[in-house]
Every structure is written in C-alpha cells, then in structure tokens.
Amino acid sequence: MEVVICSDERQVGEIAADRVIDWLFGLPTPVLGLATGSSPIALYEELARRAVLGDIDFSHAIGFALDEYVGIDPEHELSYKQTIRRTVVEPLRMNPARVHVPDGSAEDLAAAAAEYDRAIKDAGGVDVQVLGIGSNGHIGFNEPTSSFASRTRVKTLTQRTRDDNARFFAEGEQVPTHCVTQGLGTIMEAKHLVMVVTGEHKADAVEAMVEGPVSAMCPASILQFHPSALVVLDEAAASKLHYADYFRHIAASKPDVAEQGR
Ligand code: F6R
Numbered sequence: 001m002e003v004v005i006c007s008d009e010r011q012v013g014e015i016a017a018d019r020v021i022d023w024l025f026g027l028p029t030p031v032l033g034l035a036t037g038s039s040p041i042a043l044y045e046e047l048a049r050r051a052v053l054g055d056i057d058f059s060h061a062i063g064f065a066l067d068e069y070v071g072i073d074p075e076h077e078l079s080y081k082q083t084i085r086r087t088v089v090e091p092l093r094m095n096p097a098r099v100h101v102p103d104g105s106a107e108d109l110a111a112a113a114a115e116y117d118r119a120i121k122d123a124g125g126v127d128v129q130v131l132g133i134g135s136n137g138h139i140g141f142n143e144p145t146s147s148f149a150s151r152t153r154v155k156t157l158t159q160r161t162r163d164d165n166a167r168f169f170a171e172g173e174q175v176p177t178h179c180v181t182q183g184l185g186t187i188m189e190a191k192h193l194v195m196v197v198t199g200e201h202k203a204d205a206v207e208a209m210v211e212g213p214v215s216a217m218c219p220a221s222i223l224q225f226h227p228s229a230l231v232v233l234d235e236a237a238a239s240k241l242h243y244a245d246y247f248r249h250i251a252a253s254k255p256d257v258a259e260q261g262r
Contacts, residue, residue: 001223002230003210003247005238009198013042016196016232020047021056023128023192030061031120031127033187034099035140036083039132039196048091058092062123063099064116066131066140067181070104070154078168079104102152102180113152113180120186129190133197136160137205137218141181144217150183184222193229195220200236207240 006012020043024030034040050056068080076082081101089099100119106112120126131139136158142150143158155178157165162175169175187193197206209220210231223229238244 001210001226003238003241003243004230004232004251005241005244005247006232006234009042009234012196012198012232012234013046016043016194016230017046017050019192019194019230020128020130021050024056024061027127028060029124030058031123031125032058032061032063033126033129033131033182033190034063034065034084034088035130035132036065036067036080036087037132039198040130041087042198043130043194043196044088044091048093051092058094061092061094061098063088063094064120064123064126064182065099065101066129066187067179068102068104069176070109070178070180071176072104074101074103074105102182104180109154109180113154116152116180116182117186120189126190128192128194129187131187131193131195131220133195133202133205133209133220134161135164135201135205137208137220139184139195139220139223140187141179142184142187142219144219146184146216146219148188148216148219148222149185151186152180152182155179155181184219188222188226191228193223193226195223195229195231197231197237198234200239202237203240206231206233206237207242211242 004015065080065084072079074081084101089096102116103112136144141155165175208218212218212221214221214224
C-alpha cells in the first residue's frame with residue numbers, strides 16, 4: 001500500500017488527481033469506479049479543473065458508482081444517483097448514459113445487484129476505483145464483518161454509518177436503513193485503487209486499515225492485499241499512524257512517488 005500524507009485537502013485532491021490521470025492515460029474507454037460522500041470532492045474538483053484545461057477527457061469514460069440507498073427515490077436529491085450526477089458526471093463532463101449506479105429501487109434487488117457485477121465485467125472491469133473510508137472502516141457500504149469475497153448485494157447499514165450520514169439529510173428525514181453496495185470482492189478486482197481521506201475523525205479507521213491486522217472488523221484493511229492501492233491523507237487523517245514519518249520519508253526521498261511504498 002502506498003501512503004502519501006499531504007498538508008491540506010487541496011493537496012490531497014491534486015496528488016490523487018495526478019495519479020488518476022496517470023493511470024487512465026492512453027485508455028480509449030477508461031472505466032472509473034466512483035465513491036460518493038465528502039472525501040472525494042477535492043479529487044473530483046481537481047479532475048474537473050484538469051478536464052477543462054484539456055489534460056484529460058472523460059467524455060468516453062464509463063462510470064460505476066460504489067453504492068446506492070435502498071428505499072430512496074432515485075430522483076431524490078440525496079440518492080447516490082443524483083449525488084453522482086451533481087458531483088461527478090456534470091463537472092467531469094461525462095456522458096450520463098455511460099454512468100451506472102446500483103438500482104436500490106429494483107423489485108428484485110438481488111438480481112439487479114448480480115446484473116451490476118456483470119455490467120462491470122462486460123465493461124472490461126474498473127481501471128481506477130475511487131474510495132473513501134467510513135469512520136468504522138467500511139469501504140463502499142461494506143460494514144464491519146462483511147465478507148472479503150462479497151459481491152454487489154444488499155447490506156444493512158450500521159447505526160454508526162446512519163449517524164455519520166445524517167448530516168446530509170434534513171431534520172426529521174430518516175437515513176435509509178439499507179443499501180446496495182459493490183462487494184469487497186468486486187472492489188478488489190479494480191486494477192488500481194485510490195483512497196482519499198481527510199479529517200481527524202477518520203484517524204482511527206486509517207490506522208486500522210494501514211497498520212492493523214487484515215480483519216473483517218476493518219473492511220478497508222483488505223487494501224493491504226491489493227497490488228496497486230494508493231491512500232492519500234491529510235495530516236489530521238494520518239495523525240494516528242505510527243509509520244507516518246516513514247511514509248513522509250518515502251515521499252520526500254525519491255523524485256517519483258508513483259514508484260514507491262507498494
Ligand atoms: C460512498 C461510500 C462510503 C464513503 C464513506 C466516507 O459511496 O462508498 O464508503 O466513502 O462512508 O464518507 P465521507 O467521505 O462522506 O466521510
């Protein structure tokens with residue numbers, strides 16, 4: 001796992017965007033895995049800026065979101081379908097017809113989830129998967145105790161995740177109890193993973209993911225098994241890492257951080 005510690009959120013976005021562009025370079029039909037939430041906003045803003053500058057063109061890219069709530073109207077502004085449209089599809093000038101979000105309102109959720117995994121395979125697999133991490137160590141909505149072999153499926157959200165996400169909902173509006181999420185097995189098939197994390201409230205989860213044992217109690221710790229996983233952190237998110245100085249040393253002592261720390 002490659003860990004890069006940045007001075008602030010803006011630099012987190014820049015470093016992550018550099019690498020995403022690097023990884024996608026020359027691909028005629030790049031396939032992007034997309035996370036929602038606060039963490040990747042700086043990355044998406046930077047990618048949007050680079051798209052305007054002409055450094056990269058997302059018009060032929062295909063997108064697959066990580067997850068969607070169950071029991072929320074896909075047209076609701078807080079559905080992940082709409083969130084991805086606002087924060088990714090429009091700013092990055094992607095073709096909306098090529099961007100997929102799990103169907104949380106399908107009559108047969110299991111069949112729709114299996115179809116989603118098939119669609120990812122048919123597209124040739126995800127080239128770069130963008131990830132955030134939950135304060136309980138989840139990725140996608142793979143909550144603690146999720147199987148490392150899991151595929152896209154329905155999951156029950158923990159109370160902690162529902163509390164964390166309550167900030168997006170209006171007072172009196174309930175955070176959904178269930179979701180459809182790509183599984184850990186699905187996520188691990190992406191060719192490259194880039195995780196972006198900011199804030200002290202994520203420091204424990206980051207420490208468990210990077211330095212803890214690989215355990216279903218911290219689903220993100222599965223990244224330790226991925227051959228190309230980059231984790232970009234701000235100082236606050238990195239504040240509990242025992243190896244922080246080592247990661248800083250790696251980044252400072254070689255000119256091309258892309259080749260290090262894996
Ligand atoms: C969202 C997702 C989640 C979030 C995580 C962190 O698509 O997959 O794993 O990345 O809950 O959320 P934020 O970034 O809002 O703190």
